[in-house]
Amino acid sequence: MAGVLSDTQQAQGADGATAPGGVPSGSGSRGDTPAPCRRRGRPGRPGRRGRPGRSGRGLSRMRRNDLFWAAVFILPTLLGLVVFYLWPVVRTLLISFTETGPFGGSEFVGLANYRELFGDARLWETMLNTLKFTVVALLGIPVALVIAALLSTEGLRGVRIYRVLYFLPVVTMPAAVGLIWRTLYNGDVGVINALLGLVGIEGTNWLSNPATALYAIAGVGIWLGLGTQIVIFLAAIQGVPKDLYEAAALDGAGRIRQFWSITLPQISPSVFFISVLAVIGALQTFDLIFVMTGPTNPAYPQTETIVAQFYQRGFVENQQGYAAAIALVILVVIVAVTALQFRLQKKWVHYV
């Protein structure tokens, strides 16, 4: 006993705060020890207080072990995070205050990039385009919801096949998807115009007409994202307790009423989750623009997103400092919009 507690006794002795005899309130109830009496030289170790009834020393060794292993397991992720996310953000911030050459070598220019950026009409144009993309992208969510609700109809045959079909675009490369849709949208030989022609409607050059290009591309974006959204909604709908529907049915609620009054509120956290992802995804639209339009497209000014502009400046025109400033503006916008979404969700998301 004395051996076990010896160093504590010494410590306490030095404090002079313990009762003579050195033994506090008995082995194992270390938790009662008042704070000043704890071992010196290791201040602030967490969790020593308030855990009565366990052997302090054995625990401390175990906890130290735990912490060590926790650190070992977290380290790779943390390292990845720091090296590939945090450090680049810091670098980007630094680069945005410089004029950086194509092969490095930078000159500090203060806020010049930002001044130029905010005075550049192109920023606001691409921002507006991006905003339009985002609004259209959100229209995909109700579509996914309805499809998911239909797919979860009791006794529907071939649900798996539908699920695979809807999910297929998700596992296809956006670049390939973009190329296929380009041929579908072709003004002269495209399938879409051929079909429209059958019902007497004359189509347009969907992707090169400034009035339609953005919506044509956003439509493909929706189609691409539908799969993930449906799968998540399906899982959420399956998690809704069946008895709620039974009770509603007894009260005379039809399927549509059930959807609005039970399904939707019950799965609102998923809807929120999807809407956050959809908005972030849409604000970062790049690959479809890159593949489906391009600077030689007459509709490019109406479709160029802010990330496309970032790429153009940074990687085509070699203005890395300016591009870094754009990247930071994108970051701020995304964080702001996401924060706004989190604020608004309190009004409509129900956590059960």
Add this chain to the structure above:
Amino acid sequence: MRRTSTLAATAVLTPLLVLGLAACGQSTGGATADAQPENGPVTISYGIWDKNQVPAMQKIADEFHTANPDVTVKIQVTPFKQYFTTLQTAAAGGGAPDVFWMNGPNVKLYAANQQLLPLDQTISRAKLDLGNYPEALVDLYTYEGKTYGIPKDFDTVGVWYNKALFDAKKLAYPKDDWTWADFQSAARALTDKTKGVYGAAAPVEDQAGFYDTIPSAGGQVIDAAGTKSGFDSPEALKGIEFWTSLVKDGASPTVQQMTDTSPGDLFKAGKVAMYWNGSWAAVEYNGVPELKDAVNVAPVPAGPKGQVSVIHGLGNVIYARTKHQDAAQKFVGFLGGERAAQIQAEAGAVIPAYEGTQEAWVTSMPQFNLKAYVDEVATAVPYPASKNTKAWTTLQTDILTKVWNGEVDAATGLKDLATQMNAALAKEK
């Protein structure tokens, strides 16, 4: 609420992906010392982008190895779409290939940023005579009086035409000495709205387009020093209206149509009768059985200042920070020689830059009038380039697309383009 906190993390971290892109490529360097002969065998890397040319390049590398058993050349192919992005990152990080292909729009950027080795020593050691290559190409690879690249091959521009469409309108095929007026009237005569056939394709295209017609009209895209735009001259306006009038008159598909279906594809499908294209197109048309005997090529028509094609060609360059300068110099010397040019000519993919070796290319596809391309060298102008060419070619595409589309009239558009281009050039310093 757990889900929300994970979400918050996702929300914050996802945008960072974008930022990650911005943070690559720093540090510079590139001191050049005299080449020290190395002891023992070395392997040098040779960066190229065209996989069609790998057999010829490999053959050159093998023959070089036979002559220099100590040096092995390893060919690295990067598709063109990523070539310059990859190269730039690699060069910034000190790891670019020892020897690599360079092109006109990029050479001054690399030279000005000390990424390339000046080649005086290479030239003197291999006893290369720069007079053996087209002058316009040597100029293209010269920066501030120093040679940074040895011309490897070249391409000029010609007018490809569909013989059947000419026959259908009982029109004579283009002659070697035809003029702008001949071209314009043929384009209108060949247009057949009922069949969906256009006489010519007038896309917003630089190399096989207004880079040829502007000098043919007596203007220039950029001055020789690469510091001032030439787009605001009356000659440049003529060179641009050459094309826009075709679109306006319906003798060419609209920009929108050519965005949806490339003019090259329209030509191959027999919907366009005349299509300006570089000499690289010969191999492609030769490889399509339906086209092989259906199409032929004529030189560019003569404008007010005669027949002028833009000439562009690749150059072989040495990375400034190569660890094997001696071996790299030997290899580039070999690449610049007659033997390497012959190997390329026999392979047929490109016109070798070395004077006198082009004949093999001309005869490799006898059904085409390929001599037209080679003869144009005499009057050709160098490909317009400056230190940061991409900065103003972007403006060029942006503004000229609006001009083609009729959103802006040509004179106003060109004036605006010249102003903005001059501003971009001023930034290059």
